[in-house]
Amino acid sequence: MCNNLFIASTLANDPHTEGMHQAAKIAKLAGIECVLLQPSIDLKDLCKAIKEYHPRYIGMSYRLTPEIGCIELEKAINYMYFEGVIRDTDDVKICFSGLPKTIEMLKNKIAHFPLKVELCEQYSDALDRAKETIAFFDIRDREKVLDMLKEEIVPKGIELLDELADEIVCNDNYKNEPPLRIPSDKALVDYTLRIQESPIPVLRTHFGIPDKTIIPTIEGIKEIADARVIDEVSLGSSDLSQRYFGHPEMFDGKKNDGGVPYKTPQDLHDLFLATRRGNFPSLKPYCHVTDLVNFIHTCLETGALQGAHQAVPLFWFNEMDGRGPMTVRESIFEHFQAVKELAKYGIPVEMNDPNQWSSRWAHDTIITTSYALISAVMTVCGVKDKVFQMQMNKPKETGDYADLAKMQAGMYFGKLFSISGQKIYRECRTGIESLSPDMKKAKWQLGRSTLLQMCLDPHIIHIVSYCEANYAARPADIIDSSRLIRRAIKVFRQHELDIKKELENPLINERRDYLIKETEYLLDQIARINPRYQPGPTSSLLPYVADADVLSTAIENHIICAPGIINPKYKGDFVTRPMKYGMINLVNNYDKPTVISERQRLFNTKLL
Structure with missing residues (x-):
């Protein structure tokens, strides 16, 4: 007898886990329990979880080289079958997601697999992708679940950008752009x-x-x-x-x-x-x-x-995301040393933590807090030239107004935790998943x-x-x-003057101010971990938060965390959701969400 449960894992230590979270989000709307596994090279972890939980639904993914993806899926299916983890008579549904080329290559192979595997097609329309996932989970009230997803999948944006994007790609005229100058x-x-x-x-x-x-x-x-x-x-x-x-x-x-x-x-x-x-x-x-x-x-x-320049994470590339062997505490101390070394040679430094948090469904306050923390760390490490990367459309449900407000709030703290003589360089990019x-x-x-x-x-x-x-x-x-x-x-x-009129939209200003207020509260809670803490304005917190031991404790105690972290030692036990205009909020529940504050989150998790 299978349980109404979904187990998902990437194959062969692929760190790209966002698709798993997207599928799990839909499963939870239908009342299906979810278990997401850490990226791992070893299939034994996946098979152990299948034996323990007896899931009705199993999801696997691999978003790197297609040829390797085919090999890894076939290896996984054969292992499950020949080790007796799943029988072909079991009432289990298995799906696999990969790059379009991987899916095309597998269409000619899966008929020969000992277990049936459904392939997740790549759709140009996000709603079509959601419909396929809903169908995989055998959700009866499909229209109700789809209606819940529509607002967050297609947030209202800046219409002028739609018109100008048409102009950019019209007749492929962009191909005539001249080359860059030689510096x-x-x-x-x-x-x-x-x-x-x-x-x-x-x-x-x-x-x-x-x-x-x-x-x-x-x-x-x-x-x-x-x-x-x-x-x-x-x-x-x-x-x-x-x-x-x-x-x-x-x-x-x-x-x-x-x-x-x-x-x-x-x-x-x-x-x-x-x-x-x-x-x-x-x-x-x-x-x-x-x-x-x-x-x-x-x-x-x-x-x-x-x-x-060089990019160094603050909290990542370790056991928390499965990309490295160190504990978070060990890696934070090493990352501090690396940033100091780069500063010694005058190399501009980027700490790309905001992107990592966005990949794991952190709410916007965590993103803006991470800008404050990396700015503080770069300051105490002596970095002269700070690079702040702002990845737009990440997660892909993020809307235009939400992005602009979030990044403005992030840069407010980037400047607040800088000192005389430091320069700030803004770097932007598109989110791949969008x-x-x-x-x-x-x-x-x-x-x-x-x-x-x-x-x-x-x-x-x-x-x-x-x-x-x-x-x-x-x-x-x-x-x-x-x-x-x-x-x-x-x-x-x-068209700069017309486009920038949108920056005066009250939606942006109100959201920015809200995020600043929430971030100030969270920074104060992190600063209080430091035994040298003294109350004062947010700008005075810089030396208290830019401390490797304090930041390690903040992660270990889940003061800074996200629901999309797979390692249970660091996973956030709370819910986030895209809401109107693509703002990623901390909410009390997904079905009928009410936005809650950082104070309430910490109180709910008994951190206050």
């Missing part, structure tokens, strides 16, 4: 000078090809550099590189995916040399999950980080998102290519997306 010699070794010289926000992008060698990525970087479309290549690092760099023997026999598998300092230097052409884009690798300080030295010795697998529609979405981002006067735009709902961007995709974004910037400047 001065000084700007090639100074990221902030490159920003100052550029007539538009500097453009960066992730790029790294999963392969047995670094050669395809080297050739791709050369193509991008020659096209003069990117100012900074953020090296998409293999998950193995992030864990085992400097130990090539550790790569043997392990699944390599997620990016380029550089193994040695020479590999990094060869990748850097590939950028020495065209407009000479700088190169920065992903942050590693261990030994960060030594890796910073290696980057400086090999040319990586020359004329670049892009449609329909490439034509995705181009329109990317252009529209860029218009919204320009309302925040960014110094940097991180290019998310329009193809990324389907596959990781290739050089041709990045080149084309750069041209589209540059056309969007031009269209924005032509």
Whole structure:
């Protein structure tokens, strides 16, 4: 007898868990209990949970390389069947979600699997995706559940941006955009000078090809550099590189995916040399999950980080998200040291925690609080040039007005916890999950998102290519997306006065002020953990909150948390929901939600 329960897991340690949360949200609306597992390489954890809970519904996903996704799903199904975890006569429904190419490849394979698997199609319309999920869960009152989802799936936005997005993509005229200028010699070794010289926000992008060698990525970087479309290549690092760099023997026999598998300092230097052409884009690798300080030295010795900035998380890339081996407390202390080391060499620093929280259904107050905390940490660590990344449309239910209010509140605290001599650089990007697998529609979405981002006067735009709902961007995709974004910037400047009138909308001001008030309360509660705490205005809390021990305790005690964290040690036991205009709120329940305050949340969880 199966229980009315949904178990979901990504395969092969894939860290992309947002789809699981989306499916679980719909299941909960229908009264189905949900168990979401941490990303893991080992299928034994998934099978153990299936044996323990006897679920009616099982969901698996893999959103990296399609060929590997097919192998991992077949491996999982065979393991479940031949180990006797699930029999073909059991009343169990299994679904799998992946990139469109993965789904297409599997259509010819699943008939030969020993267990029936339903494949989640990729739809260009978010409501169609929701309908498919509702059908999988055998929900009887489908229309009622769909009506509950409609308002949050399609929040009311700025209509002028819709019209101008049409202009951006009209007849593919954006393809005629000229290449970027070549920076001065000084700007090639100074990221902030490159920003100052550029007539538009500097453009960066992730790029790294999963392969047995670094050669395809080297050739791709050369193509991008020659096209003069990117100012900074953020090296998409293999998950193995992030864990085992400097130990090539550790790569043997392990699944390599997620990016380029550089193994040695020479590999990094060869990748850097590939950028020495065209407009000479700088190169920065992903942050590693261990030994960060030594890796910073290696980057400086090999040319990586020359004329670049670097991103380091505050709370992430550890056991909390499954991307690294350390505890949260261990990684926070190491991340502090890494930020101090970068500051010592005058390298601009970005701490991208707000994006991580958004991926895990944190409510907007947690996002704005994270901007305050990373700003405080960068200040005490001596960072001169702070980069704040603002990822729009994340989660994808976020509306225009909600994004603008949230980011304004975040930047208020970014400035509040800065001191004389520090400079703030605003970086914007599109949320990948908001892009449609329909490439034509995705181009329109990317252009529209860029218009919204320009309302925040960014110094940097991180290019998310329009193809990324389907596959990781290739050089041709990045080149084309750069041209589209540059056309969007031009269209924005032509209509800037009209677009920025929307910033005067009372919705934005009221929401910003609400988030500031809630964030001030939460910051004070975090500061009180510090034995040196003295009451005072919010600006006086900087030294109390920018403390590795205090922040570790705040995470461990769930003062800062989110319902989408899968590790039960850190998961938030509360509910968040997108509401009118796409504002992500803390609520008492999902069905008939009432917004509750941070004071009430902490009281409910017995933290007050």
